[in-house]
Amino acid sequence: MSDTGLDHTMIQDPAEPGFGDYVRLFKPRVMSLVVFTALVGLLVAPVQVHPMVGFASILFIALGAGASGALNMWWDADIDQIMRRTASRPVPSGKVAPGEALGLGIAISVLSVIMLALAANLFAAALLAFTIFFYAVIYTMWLKRSTPQNIVIGGAAGAFPPMVGWAVATGGVSVESVLMFALIFLWTPPHFWALALFMKSDYADAGVPMLTVTHGHDATRRQIFGYTVILSVLAVGLGFTSIGGPVYLIAALVLNALFLLGAWRIRGRDTGSAEADGYAVEKKFFRLSLIYLFLHFGALLGDATLRGLGLWGGWA
Numbered sequence: 001m002s003d004t005g006l007d008h009t010m011i012q013d014p015a016e017p018g019f020g021d022y023v024r025l026f027k028p029r030v031m032s033l034v035v036f037t038a039l040v041g042l043l044v045a046p047v048q049v050h051p052m053v054g055f056a057s058i059l060f061i062a063l064g065a066g067a068s069g070a071l072n073m074w075w076d077a078d079i080d081q082i083m084r085r086t087a088s089r090p091v092p093s094g095k096v097a098p099g100e101a102l103g104l105g106i107a108i109s110v111l112s113v114i115m116l117a118l119a120a121n122l123f124a125a126a127l128l129a130f131t132i133f134f135y136a137v138i139y140t141m142w143l144k145r146s147t148p149q150n151i152v153i154g155g156a157a158g159a160f161p162p163m164v165g166w167a168v169a170t171g172g173v174s175v176e177s178v179l180m181f182a183l184i185f186l187w188t189p190p191h192f193w194a195l196a197l198f199m200k201s202d203y204a205d206a207g208v209p210m211l212t213v214t215h216g217h218d219a220t221r222r223q224i225f226g227y228t229v230i231l232s233v234l235a236v237g238l239g240f241t242s243i244g245g246p247v248y249l250i251a252a253l254v255l256n257a258l259f260l261l262g263a264w265r266i267r268g269r270d271t272g273s274a275e276a277d278g279y280a281v282e283k284k285f286f287r288l289s290l291i292y293l294f295l296h297f298g299a300l301l302g303d304a305t306l307r308g309l310g311l312w313g314g315w316a
């Protein structure tokens with residue numbers, strides 16, 4: 001056993017890993033939305049950066065995000081091996097050796113932070129370093145296996161990227177960048193717990209104390225609704241700041257009405273009714289959560305474009 005609790009005898013000798021295995025080590029699908037929120041944070045900031053600086057910064061943020069994913073996969077290989085959804089990942093399936101995942105994760109993390117400091121500024125780089133540390137150490141190594149509040153607190157890691165993007169452009173923090181952080185922070189519990197409702201047995205088998213496992217489905221349904229109410233207020237409020245505008249406000253009103261409706265329907269169900277329709281409502285809500293976040297950030301870009309064209313002058 002390693003200090004991660006990973007029984008390496010259960011993992012086959014790493015066969016020749018292909019390029020695709022290394023790509024999967026970096027959790028590209030999840031990280032694509034993370035990187036998009038960082039890009040929006042950078043583009044909606046009141047200071048314009050040179051396109052080359054912007055491009056390089058996003059590349060280094062993407063590398064940092066991917067590297068933190070590799071560190072997560074290295075540490076979690078023992079539980080990923082148990083869960084059906086994750087068993088075929090490169091480390092638990094034996095395609096990439098644990099030491100290689102760790103080495104790549106550390107090397108690329110350090111490289112991404114140094115390169116962001118050189119391309120943009122020290123503050124943005126420090127924030128990226130903190131985000132990587134938060135996801136790989138605070139969430140993955142500490143909270144995930146110790147508390148059902150794991151994803152509430154740990155979710156902060158996924159919320160930092162737009163602040164990093166904003167910091168690339170401005171070198172600092174603002175009310176707007178904190179509100180973008182809060183949007184993702186409050187979105188993470190409904191996003192994840194909806195999935196946990198239809199994946200409970202996986203986490204229980206792996207001994208991960210997700211809320212569904214420790215407090216049951218009914219409590220999780222109530223929590224999803226509670227977070228969605230607070231999220232909706234904040235999401236609409238963001239529309240009245242300097243980065244909001246008509247595009248965002250219309251999108252936020254529609255998306256939050258749909259999200260609230262979905263959360264309300266989830267709250268009104270019990271395990272029996274959910275099992276009867278194969279968790280259709282929860283699965284739909286999870287898919288909607290991805291569209292929800294993508295469109296909120298996309299709409300912020302829409303208003304930034306209107307401002308750039310002189311078609312929208314702000315609320316004041």
Ligand code: HEM
Nearest residue numbers: 029030033034037151154155158159184188192195290293
């Ligand atoms: C602690 C916080 C979070 C947890 C525990 C979590 C968990 C998950 C899980 C278990 C999946 C299932 C599919 C998979 O394994 O790829 C998933 C999917 C996804 N998550 Fe999250 N998530 C979190 C935060 C975020 C954040 C902050 C973002 C982006 C801003 C995000 C974006 C996505 C996307 C895009 C997918 C779909 C991936 C696909 O199509 O395969 N998640 N999430």
Ligand SMILES: CC(C)=CCC/C(C)=C/CC/C(C)=C/COP(=O)(O)OP(=O)(O)O
Nearest residue numbers: 030034064065068072131132135157158161
């Ligand atoms: C810039 C930067 C460093 C960004 C990091 C962004 C970040 C923390 C994203 C978190 C999203 C994510 C994959 C959560 C999965 O939780 P999990 O790892 O418990 O899920 P799993 O069960 O699928 O492994």
